[in-house]
Amino acid sequence: MLIDNIKIKVAGGTGGNGIVAFSKEMMCSGPTGGDGGDGGNVVLVGVEDIGAFKKFRYQKEFIAQKGQHGKGSSRTGANGKDLILEVPIGTVIHGIDKEIVKIGETIVLAKGGRGGKGNASFKSSRNVSPKQFTNGLPGEAKEVVLELKLIADIGLVGLPNTGKSSLLNYLTNAKSKVSNYQFTTLEPHLGVYKNLILADIPGIIEGASTGKGLGIKFLRHIERTKIIFHLISLDSSDFVNDYNIIRKELESYNKLLTQKPEYIIATKSDLVDNNIISKFKNKFKDSIVISIYDKNEELFSLLAKISKDKNV
Ligand SMILES: Nc1nc2c(ncn2[C@@H]2O[C@H](COP(=O)(O)OP(=O)(O)OP(=O)(O)O)[C@@H](O)[C@H]2O)c(=O)[nH]1
Ligand SMILES: [Mg+2]
Structure with a gap:
C-alpha cells in the first residue's frame, strides 16, 4: 500500500x-x-x-x-x-x-x-x-x-480497464500491473518519459466522488498535474458517456481539474475497425488514437511537443 x-x-x-x-x-x-x-x-x-x-x-x-x-x-x-x-x-x-x-x-x-x-x-x-x-x-x-500530492507532468485518467497502466508501461520503464479486469491498479504509479513524469492512477467510475469503487482519494494526485490524458477505450459501447462520467467526477472532486489542458486518447485501436475510429474522431475532433501494439506517431509527436514546452 x-x-x-x-x-x-x-x-x-x-x-x-x-x-x-x-x-x-x-x-x-x-x-x-x-x-x-x-x-x-x-x-x-x-x-x-x-x-x-x-x-x-x-x-x-x-x-x-x-x-x-x-x-x-x-x-x-x-x-x-x-x-x-x-x-x-x-x-x-x-x-x-x-x-x-x-x-x-x-x-x-x-x-x-x-x-x-x-x-x-x-x-x-x-x-x-x-x-x-x-x-x-x-x-x-x-x-x-x-x-x-504527486507532482506529475501528465496524469492518465479514465474508467477502469481503459489501458492507463498499459500506456504508462509502454512509454516508460514503469511496471504498473496490467490485467483485463477493473481496478487492477490500486495505487498511483509514476514513470519517466524523457523529461516528463507520468502518473497512472487507479480507474475512476461513476459515483467515485461519493465513494464508489476506489473512490476519489487518488484524484488528489492529479491536482498538481499539469496536463491530463483522458483515456477512452475504443471497444466501449458509448464513448461520450464514458467521457462525461469522468469529467463529472473530476468536477465534483475539484473544478480546477477540469480546467487543466486535457488530451483525449482513444485506446485499443487494434481491436476495432476503421468505422469505429472515424465515429470516435467525429465526436472528439482533436483526439489521438493509439494502440500499444502500434507505432503511435501522433502520440509521440504530442509528447515531443509537451516535452519541448517544458524545457522552455
Ligand atoms: N488489444 C489491446 N489491449 C490493450 C491495449 N491497451 C491495454 N490493453 C488491455 O486492456 C486491459 C486493461 O489494461 P490496463 O492497462 O490494466 O487498464 P487500466 O486502465 O490501467 O485499468 P485499471 O487499473 O483497472 O483502471 C489489459 O488486458 C490490457 O492488456 C491496446 O492498445 N490494445
Ligand atoms: Mg491500471
Whole structure:
C-alpha cells in the first residue's frame, strides 16, 4: 500500500551544556570551560521514490542528535548531526505550510537547540575567574502531517480497464500491473518519459466522488498535474458517456481539474475497425488514437511537443 498521509513527531537535538573549568597551569589560571555544541536539526530532503513514506509506518518519532557538552581548554563540544528524513517530491508539510517540490530540496523541520556557554565565555575584565555557565537549550519540537500530492507532468485518467497502466508501461520503464479486469491498479504509479513524469492512477467510475469503487482519494494526485490524458477505450459501447462520467467526477472532486489542458486518447485501436475510429474522431475532433501494439506517431509527436514546452 502506498502511504500518502502520515503524522510524525520531530524534535531537534538538545544543545550540549557549557562547562566550568579552570586552567591548571600556575602562571595562567583563567577559566577554560568550553561551550556546548548545538543540537542537530531534523531535515526533510526530497527524493524520487514515491514509496519513501514507508519508513514512517513503524517509526513516528524522530529526534536529532544532541550537541556534546563543552570541554576543557575552551574547546566547544561537537554539534549534533542532522537527522535527514527522505520524503517523496510532492510532499506537503501541514503545520508549517511548506512543500518539497524538487529532488534534493531540503527543509529544516525542527531546529536543534543552541549549545550552552562555558565559563570561558563569561570572562571579562571585572570577572576574571567566572564560575557561570549555561545549559544547552532543548531543540524545537513539533508534530506535523506529511501528505503526498504527486507532482506529475501528465496524469492518465479514465474508467477502469481503459489501458492507463498499459500506456504508462509502454512509454516508460514503469511496471504498473496490467490485467483485463477493473481496478487492477490500486495505487498511483509514476514513470519517466524523457523529461516528463507520468502518473497512472487507479480507474475512476461513476459515483467515485461519493465513494464508489476506489473512490476519489487518488484524484488528489492529479491536482498538481499539469496536463491530463483522458483515456477512452475504443471497444466501449458509448464513448461520450464514458467521457462525461469522468469529467463529472473530476468536477465534483475539484473544478480546477477540469480546467487543466486535457488530451483525449482513444485506446485499443487494434481491436476495432476503421468505422469505429472515424465515429470516435467525429465526436472528439482533436483526439489521438493509439494502440500499444502500434507505432503511435501522433502520440509521440504530442509528447515531443509537451516535452519541448517544458524545457522552455
Ligand atoms: N488489444 C489491446 N489491449 C490493450 C491495449 N491497451 C491495454 N490493453 C488491455 O486492456 C486491459 C486493461 O489494461 P490496463 O492497462 O490494466 O487498464 P487500466 O486502465 O490501467 O485499468 P485499471 O487499473 O483497472 O483502471 C489489459 O488486458 C490490457 O492488456 C491496446 O492498445 N490494445
Ligand atoms: Mg491500471
